[in-house]
Amino acid sequence: MTRALILLRRRLVGSIFVLLIVIIGTFLLLEAAPGDAVDAYIVSTGGDAGMIELLRHRWGLDQSELTRLANYLWALLHLDLGHSVTFSRPIREIILERLPTTLILMGSATALSFGLGSALGIYAGAKPGSFRDRFLSIGSLALYAVPGFWLGLVLIVIFAVDLRWLPIGGIESLASDKTGLARAADIATHLVLPVSALGFIYLALYLRMMRAGMAEAWRQDFVLAARSRGLSRRRIVLAHVARNALLPLVTMLGLQSAQMLGGSVVIESVFAVPGLGRLAQEAVAGRDTPLLLGIILTSAVLVIVINLLVDVAYAFLDPRVGASEAGA
Amino acid sequence: MSVLRRFLRTPEAIAGAIILAALFAMALSASLLFPGDPQAIAGPALLPPFQDWSLPLGTDRLGRDVLAELFHGSRTSLAVGLAAATAALVIGAIVGTLAGFAGGLVDEVLMRITDAFQTVPGFLLALAFVSVVGPSLGVVVMAIALGAWTGPARVARAEVLSIRERDYVAGARVIGMHPLEIAFREVLPNALPPVLALSSVIVAAAILTEAALSFLGLGDPNRVTWGGMIAEGRTVLRTAPFLSIIPGVALVLTVLGVYLAGEGVVETTAVRRSLS
Numbered sequence: 001m002t003r004a005l006i007l008l009r010r011r012l013v014g015s016i017f018v019l020l021i022v023i024i025g026t027f028l029l030l031e032a033a034p035g036d037a038v039d040a041y042i043v044s045t046g047g048d049a050g051m052i053e054l055l056r057h058r059w060g061l062d063q064s065e066l067t068r069l070a071n072y073l074w075a076l077l078h079l080d081l082g083h084s085v086t087f088s089r090p091i092r093e094i095i096l097e098r099l100p101t102t103l104i105l106m107g108s109a110t111a112l113s114f115g116l117g118s119a120l121g122i123y124a125g126a127k128p129g130s131f132r133d134r135f136l137s138i139g140s141l142a143l144y145a146v147p148g149f150w151l152g153l154v155l156i157v158i159f160a161v162d163l164r165w166l167p168i169g170g171i172e173s174l175a176s177d178k179t180g181l182a183r184a185a186d187i188a189t190h191l192v193l194p195v196s197a198l199g200f201i202y203l204a205l206y207l208r209m210m211r212a213g214m215a216e217a218w219r220q221d222f223v224l225a226a227r228s229r230g231l232s233r234r235r236i237v238l239a240h241v242a243r244n245a246l247l248p249l250v251t252m253l254g255l256q257s258a259q260m261l262g263g264s265v266v267i268e269s270v271f272a273v274p275g276l277g278r279l280a281q282e283a284v285a286g287r288d289t290p291l292l293l294g295i296i297l298t299s300a301v302l303v304i305v306i307n308l309l310v311d312v313a314y315a316f317l318d319p320r321v322g323a324s325e326a327g328a
Numbered sequence: 329m330s331v332l333r334r335f336l337r338t339p340e341a342i343a344g345a346i347i348l349a350a351l352f353a354m355a356l357s358a359s360l361l362f363p364g365d366p367q368a369i370a371g372p373a374l375l376p377p378f379q380d381w382s383l384p385l386g387t388d389r390l391g392r393d394v395l396a397e398l399f400h401g402s403r404t405s406l407a408v409g410l411a412a413a414t415a416a417l418v419i420g421a422i423v424g425t426l427a428g429f430a431g432g433l434v435d436e437v438l439m440r441i442t443d444a445f446q447t448v449p450g451f452l453l454a455l456a457f458v459s460v461v462g463p464s465l466g467v468v469v470m471a472i473a474l475g476a477w478t479g480p481a482r483v484a485r486a487e488v489l490s491i492r493e494r495d496y497v498a499g500a501r502v503i504g505m506h507p508l509e510i511a512f513r514e515v516l517p518n519a520l521p522p523v524l525a526l527s528s529v530i531v532a533a534a535i536l537t538e539a540a541l542s543f544l545g546l547g548d549p550n551r552v553t554w555g556g557m558i559a560e561g562r563t564v565l566r567t568a569p570f571l572s573i574i575p576g577v578a579l580v581l582t583v584l585g586v587y588l589a590g591e592g593v594v595e596t597t598a599v600r601r602s603l604s
Contacts, residue, residue, distance in 0.1 A: 014443070021444035033460045138340070145583035147536050149543050150558055150576035157569045255446075262451030262475075266540050280452060281544055284459045292456050300447045 004315040015304045022300045026293040027072050033289040081294040086286035091294040102275035106260055112199035114206055121210025126237045128215040140204035148263050152197035152270040166192055169272035194271040213245025254310030258303045334596050341592025347585025354402040362396035366552050374568050388571050400552040409535035415473035420480025421523055428488030429511040442478050450475025458546045465548045472537045476530050480523050487519035528590020532583045554579050
C-alpha cells in the first residue's frame with residue numbers, strides 16, 4: 001500500500017509541472033487567436049464601442065502579458081474557465097454537462113477494445129505462426145488502417161439506413177419521457193454504433209501488443225519450466241504466457257486515453273453524440289477559442305488522472321514497480 | 329539489388345510495395361490524366377459508379393468527377409502525410425538528442441514539455457492550432473507534426489543516453505569538438521535507425537489525422553482531400569453512400585500500404601542486422 005502511495009505522490013508532483021506547461025501553452029494559443037474577450041463580448045451583446053476601453057481595463061486586458069498569465073492562472077485555480085460567447089454561459093458549466101457522455105463513450109469503447117483485443121490476442125498468441133495467428137495479425141492491421149469516422153459512416157449505412165436495427169445518431173430518443181431502466185436501455189442502443197466505431201480501431205492495437213508479448217514470452221525459461229512440470233497447455237497459455245504479456249497492455253490503457261479522447265471528437269460529430277468532442281467541434285465552428293482551450297485543459301486533466309490510476313493499478317499488479325523507492 | 333529482393337520476400341511487403349507504387353503513380357499522373365480543375369462540374373449530379381465510362385466512378389452532389397477528385401486527393405494525402413511525418417521526426421530527433429546529450433536541467437525541462445504534449449490529445453491540439461491560425465496546407469502539416477513528435481523524441485533520447493557513453497564520443501570530446509557538434513554530428517546519426525523505424529506508423533497516423541481534419545472542414549479549402557470528399561458524401565449518405573465509401577476505401581488501402589511496407593522494411597533491416 002505504501003509503495004503505491006509513494007509512487008502516486010511522485011507522479012502527482014510531476015503531473016503538476018506538466019499541467020502548468022499545458023496551461024502556458026493554451027494561454028499562448030489564446031493570445032495568438034484574433035480578437036480578445038472584449039471583442040467577443042461586444043459582438044455577442046452588441047454593446048457600443050465606447051465601452052471597449054473601459055471593459056479592457058476592468059478585465060485586466062490592458063496589462064502586460066505576464067500579469068495576464070498570472071490572472072489566467074488565478075482564475076483557473078478557482079476552476080474559472082471563462083465565458084463562452086457561442087453559448088452565452090460559463091465554460092465550466094457547459095463542459096461539466098457534456099463530460100459524462102464522453103466518459104461513458106470512452107469507457108465502453110476502452111472496455112470493448114481492451115477486452116476483445118486481448119482475448120483475440122491470446123487466441124492468436126497461443127500458437128504463434130499458425131494460420132489463425134497470421135489471419136488475425138493481417139486482419140488487425142487492416143482494421144488499424146481504417147479511419148474511425150469512416151467506419152462510423154459505414155456502420156450507419158449498414159445498421160441504421162439499410163437494416164434499420166439501430167438509431168442513426170444522438171444519445172437518446174427525443175421526447176420519449178423514458179425513465180429508469182427503459183431510459184438506460186434507450187441510451188445503450190444509441191451508443192452501440194459509436195462505441196463500436198471508436199472501440200474497433202483500438203482493438204487492433206491491444207490484439208497486436210498481446211500477440212507480440214506472448215510470442216516473446218513463449219521463449220522464456222519459465223515457460224520451459226512450466227512445461228517440464230507437466231502443466232496442461234491451457235494452463236501454460238493462460239497462467240504463464242498470457243499473464244506475462246498482459247502487463248504492458250495495462251500501461252497502454254493509460255497512454256491510449258489521450259488518443260481515444262482525440263478520436264471521440266470525430267466519432268461524436270459523426271453520430272451527433274452531445275459530448276466533449278462534439279463540443280470541441282462546435283467551438284471550432286463558432287470560433288470560440290476560450291471554449292476550445294477549456295476543453296483541451298479538461299482533457300489534459302482527464303488524461304493525467306487516468307494515467308495516475310493506471311500507475312497505481314500497475315503497482316498493485318507488478319510487485320517490482322516502485323519497490324526500490326519504497327525501500328529508500 | 330539483393331536488399332530489394334530481401335525486402336520483397338514476404339507477401340505482406342509485396343502487397344505494401346504495390347499499393348504504395350500505385351498511389352505514387354496516381355499522385356504523379358493526376359494532372360496528366362485529369363488536367364484542369366478537379367472541382368469543376370463534369371457531368372450530371374449524383375451519377376452512380378460504373379454507368380458512364382467517361383465518368384467511371386460517377387459524380388458527386390455537384391456533378392464533379394469522383395475519379396478525378398480521387399486522383400487529385402491522393403496528392404494531398406501523400407504530401408501532408410510525408411511532410412508532417414518528416415517534420416515530426418526532425419523535431420523529435422533534435423529534442424531527444426538535446427535532452428539525452430545535455431542531461432540535467434535541460435533534459436528535465438525538455439522531457440516535461442514532451443510529457444505535456446503527450447497529455448493533450450493530439451487531435452484536439454491540431455484542431456485548436458488550425459482553427460486559431462487558419463486552414464492552409466502548411467498549417468495542417470505543422471498541426472499534425474505538433475502532436476506526433478513526442479514518440480520520436482523519447483526513442484531518440486533513450487538511444488542517445490546509451491550512445492553518449494561510447495568511446496568515440498569520449499574521443500570527440502578529447503580532441504576538443506564543441507558539445508553541440510558532437511551531439512549532432514557524432515551522436516544523432518547513430519541514434520537515427522530506431523527513430524526512423526517509427527516513420528511508417530507516423531506517416532500512417534498523419535494521413536489519418538489529415539483526413540479527420542478535412543472531414544471536419546479544417547483542411548485546406550482550395551484542395552481536394554479524401555476526408556473532405558467523405559464529408560461531402562455524408563450529406564447524401566442515404567441516397568448515394570458510394571460517395572463516402574469510395575474515398576474511404578482509398579484511405580484504408582493507403583494507410584494499409586504504408587503499414588505493410590513499413591513492416592517489410594523493419595523485417596529486412598532486422599534480418600540484415602542478425603546476419604552481420
